[in-house]
Amino acid sequence: MQTIEQPIAPREDKLLDTTIxxxxxxxxxxxxxxxxxxxxxxxxxxxxxxxxxxxxxxxxxxxxxxxxxxxxxxxxxxxxxxxxxxxxxxxxxxxxxxxxxxxxxxxxxxxxxxxxxxxxxxxxxxxxxxxxxxxxxxxxxxxxxxxxxxxxxxxxxxxxxxxxxxxxxxxxxxxxxxxxxxxxxxxxxxxxxxxxxxxxxxxxxxxxxxxxxxxxxxxxxxxxxxxxxxxxxxxxxxxxxxxxxxxxxxxxxxxxxxxxxxxxxxxxxxxxxxxxxxxxxxxxxxxxxxxxxxxxxxxxxLGLRKTMVEYVACPSCGRTLFNLEEVLHKVREATKHLTGLDIAVMGCIVNGPGEMADADYGYVGRQPGFISLYRGREEIRKVPEEQGVEQLIQLIKDDGRWVDP
The missing domain is CATH 3.20.20.20 (Dihydropteroate synthase-like)
Structure with missing residues (x-):
């Protein structure tokens, strides 16, 4: 069957192209x-x-x-x-x-x-x-x-x-x-x-x-x-x-x-x-x-060079289950020397896994007092909030992607 090219296709392709x-x-x-x-x-x-x-x-x-x-x-x-x-x-x-x-x-x-x-x-x-x-x-x-x-x-x-x-x-x-x-x-x-x-x-x-x-x-x-x-x-x-x-x-x-x-x-x-x-x-x-x-x-x-960790974090709302600003600061301080990683810190499970889909690792509020750690879209473990940053570092180490500061 002969395919008829649609005039609008090139424009759609261009609009969908996320590469610079x-x-x-x-x-x-x-x-x-x-x-x-x-x-x-x-x-x-x-x-x-x-x-x-x-x-x-x-x-x-x-x-x-x-x-x-x-x-x-x-x-x-x-x-x-x-x-x-x-x-x-x-x-x-x-x-x-x-x-x-x-x-x-x-x-x-x-x-x-x-x-x-x-x-x-x-x-x-x-x-x-x-x-x-x-x-x-x-x-x-x-x-x-x-x-x-x-x-x-x-x-x-x-x-x-x-x-x-x-x-x-x-x-x-x-x-x-x-x-x-x-x-x-x-x-x-x-x-x-x-x-x-x-x-x-x-x-x-x-x-x-x-x-x-x-x-x-x-x-x-x-x-x-x-x-x-x-x-x-x-x-x-x-x-x-x-x-x-x-x-x-x-x-x-x-x-x-x-x-x-x-x-x-x-x-x-x-x-x-x-x-x-x-x-x-x-x-x-x-x-x-x-x-x-x-x-x-x-x-x-702009995605033109990857020289530091890319942090993805939600703006916080009434569903947030921990002090997002404080936790993001702790995560950043612990991991800011790394390169080439995307790390997400999300306040709740509602938006967390979807909004951080492109991240390498995720730190997500699961329920009061507990957070879930993700590798990509996969939930790896649930841990007490006070162990969250420590366990995130351990997950990165387990994957062989950690370097000492």
């Missing part, structure tokens, strides 16, 4: 880490120590790396800072291990960039600041000739750095910021995502003309809607131009505390859910170490 399909990008090596390709989304941060403080910088880089930061950025505002990176890199190798390093270069930084390119794995430049354009107070537009002349000057200034990175097999991040677009981009495109994208494309095309494609692109803004629009437009333009560069996601100057985390998650998480993004940095006005758990929580929530 990441945009295909080229693989770009940064030290011993690879961004893009089929590699996991990479986590980055930046130390806040003065790079001239060798010992302090080494300690800051090591602290970040030890808690899961895979690439660390440092700032290089002067030649002295650039040269200090040679010592930092060597001291890391001697006292710890090599860590992929990125140097941030701003403000007419050609000489600094050339020096620092000898010592780091990637150089980040901001197109709006790399070549200074002296503003004219009475300007109303840029002529096509002026635009091209400045573009030629940019290429002349950028070329030595591109050649150095290309010949060393190192990488560059073209990092556009909404708040620091070049004057001619502002005059031509306005303070818009389009201006951000055109700024990035100008630098990309210069690099491509020199046969250099070890590029990562970022288009950060402090306002989430601007950031989202810029990255989406960048993907559209790259697809039209046959470009496949990986993208570095971030909401710049997100602030601190709960709102800074929510703001970063709203921007980064939205794009990752659309398959956009290959490396992320959460920018908080706090110690850099505070950024890493947020990054991993975003990736874990």
């Amino acid at each position: 399909h990441r945009r295909k990008t080229r693989a770009v090596k940064v030290g011993n880490v690879t961004i893009g390709g089929n590699n996991p989304v990479v986590v980055q941060s930046m130390i806040n120590e003065d790079t001239l403080d060798i010992d302090g910088s080494v300690a800051g880089i090591r602290r970040l790396h030890e808690i899961g930061c895979e690439i660390v950025r440092v700032t290089v505002p002067s030649m002295a800072h650039a040269r200090a990176l040679a010592e930092i890199k060597q001291k890391l190798a001697d006292t710890y291990q090599p860590v992929p390093l990125v140097a941030d270069v701003h403000h007419n930084g050609m000489k600094i960039a050339l020096e620092v390119a000898k010592h780091v794995d990637k150089v980040r430049i901001n197109p709006g600041l790399y070549v200074f354009e002296k503003p004219k107070g009475d300007r109303t537009e840029y002529t096509e000739t002026e635009f091209k002349e400045i573009g030629a000057k940019i290429k002349e200034t950028l070329e030595p750095l591109v050649i150095s990175l290309r010949d060393q097999g190192k990488a560059m991040r073209i990092g556009v910021n909404h708040g620091s677009l070049a004057e001619r981009m502002l005059f031509t495109y306005g303070d818009t995502p389009e201006g951000m994208v055109e700024s990035a494309l100008e630098f990309i095309k210069i690099c491509e003309s020199l046969d250099f494609k070890n590029l990562i692109i970022s288009l950060k803004a402090s306002r989430v809607p601007v950031m989202l629009s810029a990255y989406r437009l960048m993907v559209k333009k790259m697809d039209e131009l046959g470009m496949d560069y990986p993208l570095h996601l971030g909401v710049t100057e997100a602030g601190d505390g709960e709102y800074g985390r929510i703001k970063s998650t709203a921007g980064i998480g939205t794009l990752l859910a659309e398959g956009i993004g290959d490396t992320i940095r959460v920018s908080l006005t706090e110690a850099p170490e505070k950024e890493i758990p947020v990054c991993y929580s975003i990736l874990q929530a």
Whole structure:
């Protein structure tokens, strides 16, 4: 019998697909880490120590790396800072291990960039600041000739750095910021995502003309809607131009505390859910170490990386048979060092087994004073509540999935 294809089927399949399909990008090596390709989304941060403080910088880089930061950025505002990176890199190798390093270069930084390119794995430049354009107070537009002349000057200034990175097999991040677009981009495109994208494309095309494609692109803004629009437009333009560069996601100057985390998650998480993004940095006005758990929580929530236990817990209601908040805290404290597990803590038997169906292990209120422990959907044992956490740990041990903290 001939099957007639229903027009609605593809849409239904798409709606039922729970997998995030990441945009295909080229693989770009940064030290011993690879961004893009089929590699996991990479986590980055930046130390806040003065790079001239060798010992302090080494300690800051090591602290970040030890808690899961895979690439660390440092700032290089002067030649002295650039040269200090040679010592930092060597001291890391001697006292710890090599860590992929990125140097941030701003403000007419050609000489600094050339020096620092000898010592780091990637150089980040901001197109709006790399070549200074002296503003004219009475300007109303840029002529096509002026635009091209400045573009030629940019290429002349950028070329030595591109050649150095290309010949060393190192990488560059073209990092556009909404708040620091070049004057001619502002005059031509306005303070818009389009201006951000055109700024990035100008630098990309210069690099491509020199046969250099070890590029990562970022288009950060402090306002989430601007950031989202810029990255989406960048993907559209790259697809039209046959470009496949990986993208570095971030909401710049997100602030601190709960709102800074929510703001970063709203921007980064939205794009990752659309398959956009290959490396992320959460920018908080706090110690850099505070950024890493947020990054991993975003990736874990989207199912892009599994780096910690996933806890499933009901919100509590009148049927709850124990202090849910207290028990969840105890379970978390006992098991938070594990990786790759889903553990459910459910207050009653009504919703418990169904709502926690995808969990590896379940802790469910069975009756007053007693809880049931589950492996998947199967009830394994009923134990007194005071033994619940201890018996949960024993069940995980029995299955060979426990590791000591």
